[in-house]
Structure formats: structure tokens, C-alpha cells
Amino acid sequence: MTSWPDEPCVYEREAGELDRVINPESIDHYLETGCVPADEIAVVSNGAALHPDRHRTAGRTDPVKLRNLYEDGHTIRLGNLQRVVPFLADVSRGIQRETGFSNYLHAFVTPPGRQGLRHHWDQQMAVIVQISGIKRWQLWRPMFPSPMRAYQESFRVWDPGFIPQWEAAGPDLEVDLRPGQSLLLPRGWVHNP
Incomplete structure (x- = not known):
């Protein structure tokens, strides 16, 4: 460009390393294990973010609450994955080297037939x-x-x-x-x- x-x-x-590292199974794993910091998880429905207590227990991400919210039709945003996933950190640094601009990598998980934002x-x-x-x-x-x-x-x-x-x-x-x-x-x- x-x-x-x-x-x-x-x-x-073309399918490549990204598909091996980021796929529905790996995203589920991040949500189920709490690997993504609680402050980087947001739950959205009809354009509005829910209060963090809706998906946290004692300040930590609660996988059961997240799963229930998703099944109720909410979108889940996993923010700044370049801070969590080494491959995405490399991608982010490469983009910055090439363009000179900082960047961030988010993932949005939306139930089929629903709209979060x-x-x-x-x-x-x-x-x-x-x-x-x-x-x-x-x-x-x-x-x-x-x-x-x-x-x-x-x-x-x-x-x-x-x-x-x-x-x-x-x-x-x-x-x-x-x-x-x-x-x-x-x-x-x-x-x-």
C-alpha cells in the first residue's frame, strides 16, 4: 500500500498462522480461562456496554456469566489482544514498523443473527x-x-x-x-x- x-x-x-492462533476455539479458551484481563473485556448489546459487574465476580472475569450473556445475544469484545497473544504482538509491531502508527487488536464475538454495535x-x-x-x-x-x-x-x-x-x-x-x-x-x- x-x-x-x-x-x-x-x-x-490465504489461511495461515493467524487462523491457527485466532479461531473460535482459541477465543473460547481465552474467555473460559480468564487469560484476557478483566478490564479488556466488554459486553455490548444494542450499542450499549453493560456494567462490568454483569460479567465479573470479585473483579475477575466470570466465564459462566460471559457464556450466559453471549447465549442471551450479547456481543463480547476482547480488547488489546496484542498484549496477550504473542503472535498478535508481532503483527502489531509489524504494522507499527511499516506505517509508523500505533495500533490495537480487538476481537468481537457476536452470536449468529445478532448485532452488538x-x-x-x-x-x-x-x-x-x-x-x-x-x-x-x-x-x-x-x-x-x-x-x-x-x-x-x-x-x-x-x-x-x-x-x-x-x-x-x-x-x-x-x-x-x-x-x-x-x-x-x-x-x-x-x-x-
């Missing part, structure tokens, strides 16, 4: 790697081109009227992301994952 993209793009990738945009480019299942991504062009500083966080300029406008107009692009595919999402693109 010689320049930052302005449009979303889907890439096909709602319409929002990110202030940084995102690379979404689909590990299993199929996820439909509805995408809208940026409300604020290349959002920075004043738009550092979408909630600061959020208008509840945005969502009805987007839904009435329909997405500018829809992507059904499948295992073996990655979606490069430029900053500012509104998505309803």
Missing part, C-alpha cells in the same frame, strides 16, 4: 478480519471527511437524527464478510456492523 485508501476494500487472504464511525482506519461466520457490514460515506480533533469521538458530534437519515437513504455499500476475507475500512466511514 502506497497511500491511505479513501474507500472500503475487501481483500481475500450500532451505527458509528471510527477516527482511525480499521482492518476487520473475519474468522468465522458471515457478518453483514452496512457502510455509509463519512459525515465528516477524515475526522480528527473536533470529531475525535463520534459521540461528541452525534445527532440522534443521523440514524433515521442513514436508514432512509440506505447504505452506500454493503459487504457480507466471510472467513478468509478482510475489510479495510477508512476512518470516518459510518458502519452498522
